[in-house]
Structure formats: structure tokens, C-alpha cells
Amino acid sequence: MRVESLDEVLGPSGPIARSHPNYEFRPGQIEMAKAIETAIAERRHLAVEAGTGTGKTLAYLLPCLASRKRVVISTGTKNLQEQLFFRDIPFLERALERKLSVCYMKGRSNYLCLKKLAEIDEVGYLFSRHDPAHLERIRSWARGTESGDRAELAELPEDLPLWGRLDARRETCTGQKCRDWDACFVTQMRKRALESDIVIVNHHLFFADLALRQGDFGSVLPDYSVVVFDEAHELEDVATQYFGVMVSNYRIEELVRDAERALGEGEAASPFLSEQLARLAVRAGDFFGRFRAREGKSRLEELRASSEVRRAPAGRDDIGAPYRELVSGLGVVEAGFANLSIQSDAIQAVTRRAGELRTQLGEIFESESAECVYWFEARGGRGVFLWASPILVAPVLRERLFDRVDTAILTSATLATGGNFRFIRSRLGLEQADELVLGSHFDFREQAIFYVPRDIPEPRDERWAPRACLEIERILEASRGRAFVLFTSYAQMELVYGSLKGRLPYPMLVQGQKSKTGLLEEFRATPNSVLFATASFWQGVDVAGEQLSCV
Incomplete structure (x- = not known):
């Protein structure tokens, strides 16, 4: 051409x-x-x-x-x-x-692991009364899917815990040693990309x-x-x-879960390590719980030189001891798994991951580098993410x-x-x-309205939610639904969605009910619907015509 x-x-x-x-x-x-x-x-x-x-x-x-x-x-x-x-x-x-x-590639956690699916009954991890039905749906889908991409399971909840037991993430992958290597959806994805x-x-x-x-x-x-x-x-x-470092409570919870599973395989059982893993889970809960007081992103403040750690959340100079206990617990798990007489790929992966987490926590809380900014984010009332991010x-x-x-x-x-x-x-x-x-192809003066409410309090003000809900109701009445209501946090989204549920005369969808693909398909197909969502719907989403008339 x-x-x-x-x-x-x-x-x-x-x-x-x-x-x-x-x-x-x-x-x-x-x-x-x-x-x-x-x-x-x-x-x-x-x-x-x-x-x-x-x-x-x-x-x-x-x-x-x-x-x-x-x-x-x-x-x-x-x-x-x-x-x-x-x-x-x-x-x-x-x-x-x-x-x-042309092909597409996503991160490994988007793909099904065939080995985990085959072993899920032996592990016995089910989280809710709906999981047996979800599992049967996944099994049925697995028999026919070519890609193994969970986006095809549009009707499953986006944050389904069961999927975390079945995905192909790197931490638990044994690579070419796996019996399903040739049939693996990640292997097939990479082959398609090469071609x-x-x-x-x-x-x-x-x-x-x-x-x-x-x-x-x-x-x-x-x-x-x-x-x-x-x-x-x-x-x-x-x-x-x-190019920075991130440690979250989820990474440590996953480590504990995978370590317990590794001990249960073969002849590797160790009452001592099982007890240490239980202690590690408690220590992680205590440590990360000290970061949940405030939703959103916050800076880690520098502490005095004599402190056990170099930085902490504002007003919290009490994390030194919990931090040392957490790092010590990771060290015990790392050494204990490294010294097990019976080694396996799963046990070696636990050893490596415990060492990585211990090192990365040190980079966040003990490093003297001035080339990074140190901060944390609390999400949805449970997730805590700790960061050391390069300034440039x-x-x-x-x-x-x-x-x-x-x-x-x-x-x-x-x-x-x-x-x-x-x-x-x-x-x-x-x-x-x-x-x-x-320039844009559109004439925004003639084709769009930009509206900024003048009397809504700041989002951290307790009056924000009821005032915002009243404003959203008025706007959706004018647009007759047909809208995205987008938020900067899951907590805000769930609060407003819960407050407006039953008050709006329009079909209401909320992020998490289904996969993002499934939500978009339902929104496009449902007249006058309203979708409540977060950042992943802010851009790159195309809904043609008047079905999406307001954001």
C-alpha cells in the first residue's frame, strides 16, 4: 500500500x-x-x-x-x-x-491454566455457594475455547475469587516441565504471536x-x-x-496460599512451616491493616533516622515492629522451604517469591535512594499497595x-x-x-454540553455522597439513562450505586457483575441503561449512537 x-x-x-x-x-x-x-x-x-x-x-x-x-x-x-x-x-x-x-496477547492471569483446572477438585478451594456452578461453566467453556481468555466468560463476575485458583500466572507456572505445556493457552498465545x-x-x-x-x-x-x-x-x-517496586497484601496472601498447597503435595508436609505460614498471615494482616485508615493514594512520610524504618504513613510511627516481624516471617519461610529435604518446582517457587517480597519491602521502607517516590494506595477497604516508584x-x-x-x-x-x-x-x-x-472532527460547541455542578462538597466530606446522588439523579432524568457514571475509586462507585439502586427508573449495571466485555455488551443491548464503573471505562470504549448520551 x-x-x-x-x-x-x-x-x-x-x-x-x-x-x-x-x-x-x-x-x-x-x-x-x-x-x-x-x-x-x-x-x-x-x-x-x-x-x-x-x-x-x-x-x-x-x-x-x-x-x-x-x-x-x-x-x-x-x-x-x-x-x-x-x-x-x-x-x-x-x-x-x-x-x-493479527493476534492479541494479554497478561498471564487472563488465561486458564489447564493443570490447575484438572487439580481443582483435589485442592477443594470453593469460596461461595455459587462456585460449583461457576466451576462447571468454566469446565464446559474450557472444552471448546481456543484462546483460554477469561473475557469469553462474559457472564462471570469480574473479581471472581475462584478464577485466582485457575489462572496461569507466572508465580505458580512450571514452564516446559508441565504436562500441559503444548496445550497450554499461554504457550498457544505465544505461538500465534510469533506467526x-x-x-x-x-x-x-x-x-x-x-x-x-x-x-x-x-x-x-x-x-x-x-x-x-x-x-x-x-x-x-x-x-x-x-520500573518500580510494588508489594501488596494480596501478594503475601497468595504466597501463603500457594505455600500451603506446595506443602500438601507429595511428601513435603512440615508442621513447623505450616505454623510459620499461619503466623506470616497474621503478621501481614497486622502490618497492612495500619495503611487502611484512608482510601486512595498517599505519600509515605520520612521518619527520623533512629526509627526502625525510614518511612511510614502520616501519623503512624508505630509500624517499625510489625514491619520487622513481617520481614522476619518471610525470611523464616524462605529459609524453611529452601531447606526442605524434598524439593519440587512449587517449593522452589515459594522460596524465590518469599525472598523477592522480603527484598522489595526493604526497597520501599529501608532504601536511602532519592531517585524514587515512596507511596501507598488503599483500595476498596481491603487492598493495600506499597510502592517505590522512579521519579524519572x-x-x-x-x-x-x-x-x-x-x-x-x-x-x-x-x-x-x-x-x-x-x-x-x-x-x-x-x-x-x-x-x-x-483537531477534533466534532464541533463541541454545537454537539456537546459540559456541565460542572457548583455546590457539591469534596469527596472526602461525609455530605458528598447524598449530594452527588441527587445531582446524578437529575442528570440521568434529563438524559433518560443512556449514561456511564464513572468514579476514581471502587468505594465511591459502590457507595453511589448502592444509594441509587431502586431509586432510578432505568436498568442499572455495575462494574464487577460481569466481565468488562460482558458489561459493555449488555449496556449496548439494553435501552436507557446506566453503567457505574471505574477507570478502565474512562477511555477507549466505543458505544455508537444515542445509547451512550451522557458521561
Whole structure:
């Protein structure tokens, strides 16, 4: 596909126009596509701000398909990733009348582990009275699925605890030693990626892979020469997560659970270690409980030099002893499992993970480095996430990404600052790049209303919820439902959803009831529905027509 042919493909008489019932000619889309094709041909980087309605998805897909290079397309969310693969790619295949070499990859926890499914009855982990029915549904699905991606189980709750016993996450994987290695859905996913010209991922998987490539851990993604970042304004935040350190109460709970299971296998039983694991669970509960007083993100404050730890939540100088007990407990588990007379892959994995957690806690609470910011986040009343995040990721990204890949395309509706890209380029280490700013296809003055309530208290004020609910009721009455109600935290979402349930005359959906894919399908199919959700629905979600009239 030559540059001049993009006019034909995307123009009023081209295959896209003939195949799309609501086609609109968009000069900005063609300009963007040509700029991307030139950047790929000349091995240059490109930053593109493409306003809402530009049609940027087709603008980068077409030149990537024509490049004859392996391209990784990285999206901001799994929702957008699925939209690309299950909607946009099939549309292009119909329009261009040819099969495209495209696959998608997600993180391992999205895929079913066949070995765990076969062994679940022996383990006996069921969490609720609904789990036997959920398990039977998963088994039935497993017999026919080609991908093993849990997104296909649209009707299952998003946060189903049972799935955590069945997913293919790295911590419990035995790799090629597993009897199901060849049939494994992760193995099959990687094979498809090696055979594909375009691989669609999300930012979290992309940067997890980039972080792995810095050491001797291999990689997840196949090698590529071109990468396209959609919703590129999120890159700094996501990269900061993967080049920093994070420890959560969930990681320690999973360690204890997997360690107990490892002891139960074969002849490895140890009453002493079972007791130590029980103590570790109690110590973790005590330690992480001291971070739950306040929902959201907060800084870890520096303590006086004589303190047992260097930093703690504001007003909590009492975490030194619980911290030492937790670290000591991890050390006992690490040494105890390392010295078991009978070793297995599962036991060795527990040893490694306990050591990693102990080291990472030290990096968060004992490190003297001034190159990181130290903070924590409390989510949903139970989850606590502790972080040491690099202040600058620009040097890392410059060395490991932009200096090594032929072409990086960064695009978003909100990428430039003051009409230029100096800020985003400085934050990401993108020293040399072509630039393009395209306005929105829409006339917002004529086609949109932007409403800001003036009399709602701050979200931490106890009066916020009832006032916000009254305001939301008024807005939804005006829009006749047909809305997303989006939040910055699960706690806010659940509070408002619970308050409005039964008060609204519209079908109400809430994140967590089903998979995100399942929720979107139901929202599209249900007239006047209202969806209550969090950050993963903020962007990259496309609901055509008046079904989504208000956000």
C-alpha cells in the first residue's frame, strides 16, 4: 500500500466508505495515516495528537498492515484491545477482502491454566455457594475455547475469587516441565504471536515485557521493529509502575496460599512451616491493616533516622515492629522451604517469591535512594499497595525503547501541551520525533454540553455522597439513562450505586457483575441503561449512537 493509495482506501469512493454504513470523510485521518506510513518507511518516531472523531484507529492500522514489518500495537486498556481485535480488525478484513495476520496477547492471569483446572477438585478451594456452578461453566467453556481468555466468560463476575485458583500466572507456572505445556493457552498465545504481523497488547503487558528484557528473564512479546502506543498519554504512569517496586497484601496472601498447597503435595508436609505460614498471615494482616485508615493514594512520610524504618504513613510511627516481624516471617519461610529435604518446582517457587517480597519491602521502607517516590494506595477497604516508584522514567525508556526500536508511534486525543510535545517528550525520553497535531472532527460547541455542578462538597466530606446522588439523579432524568457514571475509586462507585439502586427508573449495571466485555455488551443491548464503573471505562470504549448520551 503506497502513500498515495491511502487516499483511495480511506476516501469517499474507497473500500472503507463502501463497507461502513456511517462513513464520513475525514481529511485528518488520511493526514495521520500518511504521516505514520512515512515514519515507518524512514525509521523515525512520530507523536500525533488526534482529536476525538479523527478515526485514529484505522489511521494507524492501515499503514501498519502495509509495512510488512512486525508491529506491536499497545492500547491503554483491555477494553480497547478487545475492541481492536474483535471489531476493527474483522471490519478491515471485510473491507479489504483479505485475511489479516493479527493476534492479541494479554497478561498471564487472563488465561486458564489447564493443570490447575484438572487439580481443582483435589485442592477443594470453593469460596461461595455459587462456585460449583461457576466451576462447571468454566469446565464446559474450557472444552471448546481456543484462546483460554477469561473475557469469553462474559457472564462471570469480574473479581471472581475462584478464577485466582485457575489462572496461569507466572508465580505458580512450571514452564516446559508441565504436562500441559503444548496445550497450554499461554504457550498457544505465544505461538500465534510469533506467526503474526501485528500483535495487539495493552500498556501493562508491554511494559512488563520491557522490564523483563532488562535482565536475563527472556521476554513475553516476540521481537518487533515498530510499536504504536494508543492512549499514549498514559505511558509515563504505566512505565513508572513496571520500573518500580510494588508489594501488596494480596501478594503475601497468595504466597501463603500457594505455600500451603506446595506443602500438601507429595511428601513435603512440615508442621513447623505450616505454623510459620499461619503466623506470616497474621503478621501481614497486622502490618497492612495500619495503611487502611484512608482510601486512595498517599505519600509515605520520612521518619527520623533512629526509627526502625525510614518511612511510614502520616501519623503512624508505630509500624517499625510489625514491619520487622513481617520481614522476619518471610525470611523464616524462605529459609524453611529452601531447606526442605524434598524439593519440587512449587517449593522452589515459594522460596524465590518469599525472598523477592522480603527484598522489595526493604526497597520501599529501608532504601536511602532519592531517585524514587515512596507511596501507598488503599483500595476498596481491603487492598493495600506499597510502592517505590522512579521519579524519572525518561532515561530508562530512552535507552531500552526509543534507542532500540525503528519506529515508535505515540497517539492520543490529549498528548500535546500548549500545541507542542515538549513536555511529553521530556517525560518519556523521546528526544527525536516528528510531530503532528490534528483537531477534533466534532464541533463541541454545537454537539456537546459540559456541565460542572457548583455546590457539591469534596469527596472526602461525609455530605458528598447524598449530594452527588441527587445531582446524578437529575442528570440521568434529563438524559433518560443512556449514561456511564464513572468514579476514581471502587468505594465511591459502590457507595453511589448502592444509594441509587431502586431509586432510578432505568436498568442499572455495575462494574464487577460481569466481565468488562460482558458489561459493555449488555449496556449496548439494553435501552436507557446506566453503567457505574471505574477507570478502565474512562477511555477507549466505543458505544455508537444515542445509547451512550451522557458521561
